[in-house]
Amino acid sequence: MTATATHLPGRSRRAERTLIGVAVSLSLLFVAAPLAYIFVRAFSQGWQVYAANILHPMTLHAIWLTTITAIVVVPVNVAFGIAAAWAVAKHRFPGRGILVTMIEIPFSISPIIAGICYLLLYGRQGLLGPWLRAQDIQVMFALPGIILVTMFVTAPFVAREVLPLMQAQGTEQEQAAVTLGASGWQVFRRVTLPNIKWALLYGAVLCTARAVGEFGGVSVVSGNIRGQTNTLPLHVELLFNDLNAVGAFAAASTLTLIALVALVVKAALEGKRG
Amino acid sequence: MSITIAGMTKHFGQTEVLRGIDLGIEKGELVSLLGPSGSGKTTLLKIIAGLEWPDSGRLAVDGRDWLGLAAQDRRIGFVFQHYALFPHMTVRDNIAFGLTVRPRAERPGNAIIAARVDELLRFLQIAHLAGRFPAQLSGGQRQRVALGRALAIEPKVLLLDEPFGALDAAIRRDLRRWLRGVHDETGSTTIFVTHDQEEAFELADRVVVMGEGRIEQIGHADVIHDHPATPFVARFMGATVELPVTLQAGRAEGAGLDLAALPRRALPDGPARLFARPGDILPIPDVSGPWTVVTRASTGAELRLVLTHPAVGEAAADVPRRTPGSAGLVPGTPVRLLLEAGTIFPAARVTPIAANPTHDLDRKEARP
Numbered sequence A: 001m002t003a004t005a006t007h008l009p010g011r012s013r014r015a016e017r018t019l020i021g022v023a024v025s026l027s028l029l030f031v032a033a034p035l036a037y038i039f040v041r042a043f044s045q046g047w048q049v050y051a052a053n054i055l056h057p058m059t060l061h062a063i064w065l066t067t068i069t070a071i072v073v074v075p076v077n078v079a080f081g082i083a084a085a086w087a088v089a090k091h092r093f094p095g096r097g098i099l100v101t102m103i104e105i106p107f108s109i110s111p112i113i114a115g116i117c118y119l120l121l122y123g124r125q126g127l128l129g130p131w132l133r134a135q136d137i138q139v140m141f142a143l144p145g146i147i148l149v150t151m152f153v154t155a156p157f158v159a160r161e162v163l164p165l166m167q168a169q170g171t172e173q174e175q176a177a178v179t180l181g182a183s184g185w186q187v188f189r190r191v192t193l194p195n196i197k198w199a200l201l202y203g204a205v206l207c208t209a210r211a212v213g214e215f216g217g218v219s220v221v222s223g224n225i226r227g228q229t230n231t232l233p234l235h236v237e238l239l240f241n242d243l244n245a246v247g248a249f250a251a252a253s254t255l256t257l258i259a260l261v262a263l264v265v266k267a268a269l270e271g272k273r274g
Numbered sequence B: 001m002s003i004t005i006a007g008m009t010k011h012f013g014q015t016e017v018l019r020g021i022d023l024g025i026e027k028g029e030l031v032s033l034l035g036p037s038g039s040g041k042t043t044l045l046k047i048i049a050g051l052e053w054p055d056s057g058r059l060a061v062d063g064r065d066w067l068g069l070a071a072q073d074r075r076i077g078f079v080f081q082h083y084a085l086f087p088h089m090t091v092r093d094n095i096a097f098g099l100t101v102r103p104r105a106e107r108p109g110n111a112i113i114a115a116r117v118d119e120l121l122r123f124l125q126i127a128h129l130a131g132r133f134p135a136q137l138s139g140g141q142r143q144r145v146a147l148g149r150a151l152a153i154e155p156k157v158l159l160l161d162e163p164f165g166a167l168d169a170a171i172r173r174d175l176r177r178w179l180r181g182v183h184d185e186t187g188s189t190t191i192f193v194t195h196d197q198e199e200a201f202e203l204a205d206r207v208v209v210m211g212e213g214r215i216e217q218i219g220h221a222d223v224i225h226d227h228p229a230t231p232f233v234a235r236f237m238g239a240t241v242e243l244p245v246t247l248q249a250g251r252a253e254g255a256g257l258d259l260a261a262l263p264r265r266a267l268p269d270g271p272a273r274l275f276a277r278p279g280d281i282l283p284i285p286d287v288s289g290p291w292t293v294v295t296r297a298s299t300g301a302e303l304r305l306v307l308t309h310p311a312v313g314e315a316a317a318d319v320p321r322r323t324p325g326s327a328g329l330v331p332g333t334p335v336r337l338l339l340e341a342g343t344i345f346p347a348a349r350v351t352p353i354a355a356n357p358t359h360d361l362d363r364k365e366a367r368p
């Protein structure tokens, strides 16, 4: 920046300031203002109303449902992410390219389409519907459906973070460990895992944030049953449609808080993941 | 442990990396694998270590087949070209690694491991670095840690892949002597990969010259230097000047060349090629000589001359600057060339290998 400034002192300084100004104003307008407004509205009728809204059984249930979903989805996706990245980065096998593409698919497909696909597969009229009904397993409009679709949507996060790191590190450390007598599991636990731990955590944080906030896909497969299959984002929408704006914003504030915490953790990890 | 390799081949996709390797290594011997990069040295080493598998061929150690043995069970000390230290472990933990991963029944106690690591740290003269992480070490220090980590498992076979490749010349020379000492003291069988001839010759009992997946020559430094077995070895050993000659009754003759110093060769009469080092060529001013000095540059100790012949082309000659008469070797001077040494090969044996530009690159790299 100093270099350009010495070349074109007047013009580039002005251009620089304008660009920074535009970027800051747009961020304030489109990101910070709505976030702040959530809390303003949530507290607009005072602490007590806010607390009552949060502690409302329906809201508590939604929080619980979202938490359970994240608790199941994140570890599964961490395991999947490590396995997929490990397979792709450290091995050569037929279909490797296809696996790389498959990992990315959930990023390029709208979650709502994922939801519909699951519905067509596991729903009552779906491909596996009759069989599932015979086994008395309820997937759609129940927790399993919510978990499955969230898992699909958030599948790439961990793999995407870990894969480039594993590829950059290559296989020499693992080979060294093998010549020193380490078993496959020892190689993984003592060499591979410590090398990717920050990227892994970073991916897990992104995955958690997304799992908690997922709306489109879940909205299709959950059936929006009040107090039963409403996750937090769905609950916010529901309250909003009920014209309970304060309640909606109170629920939204919990989501926002989770997102902000994730953001702080993510920023802290950013430097470490290397 | 003695190592026997027989008829070993290996390819990656379309690339033939090893094209039939036969090699026997004695117990306690230190052998250098010397060759330009891409000649398959690392691949051969990795096959011995159990990190790659050949397409065909045999690998036996002390008469026992090793291709069926997992890398974990071969107890080989492998030092990687780029060290491959574990970045999240201290020097001490890196060196202890091989001992700490043993199955519980065979694992020495913590006190024994600590004592063994201390002993190695002292032996490798890196005791003061025990608590550091690899990122806090210089290249030479990392190299010592890598060797310490390999030695900790008391390997019977030590494999080193261009261990000094990334270090500067002065440190390399020190480490070379030091490595020879380590080898002699541990009594292991050692294979050492390098593309630096000086390193190979100074360190090894025997040198194995590899080119394009084949063993070109095996021998001691002087033999390989004076009697290269193939044009490839001749070029790799610095005989970069290639001149057409004609053989008659074992004597070579060539345009403007004085070849009286060369020994007779038991080769059929006819066209042949002479490979010589620029340093073995002495231009002698001669008004009827068909060669002409084109350029002259001084490195202080030596004059670097480029000469040309209307039919043959260009040739390089390095002459000590204080050689009597060298002051007269200015551009434009007609000369004949006196060859002090050189190797003759039948013309047909000059294979396309000679035209491969990657070898030229490597040769330059190999001579700092």
Ligand SMILES: Nc1ncnc2c1ncn2[C@@H]1O[C@H](COP(=O)(O)OP(=O)(O)O)[C@@H](O)[C@H]1O
Binding pocket: B012, B013, B015, B017, B035, B036, B037, B038, B039, B040, B041, B042, B043, B044
């Ligand atoms: N894992 C691999 N996959 C594909 N090609 C490889 C692999 N390893 C080595 N090669 C190729 O094999 C050839 C020999 O490589 P290498 O054994 O590393 O030679 P060197 O150690 O003598 O430089 C090179 O052409 C290299 O590109």
Ligand SMILES: [Mg+2]
Binding pocket: B038, B041, B042, B043, B161
């Ligand atoms: Mg190599």
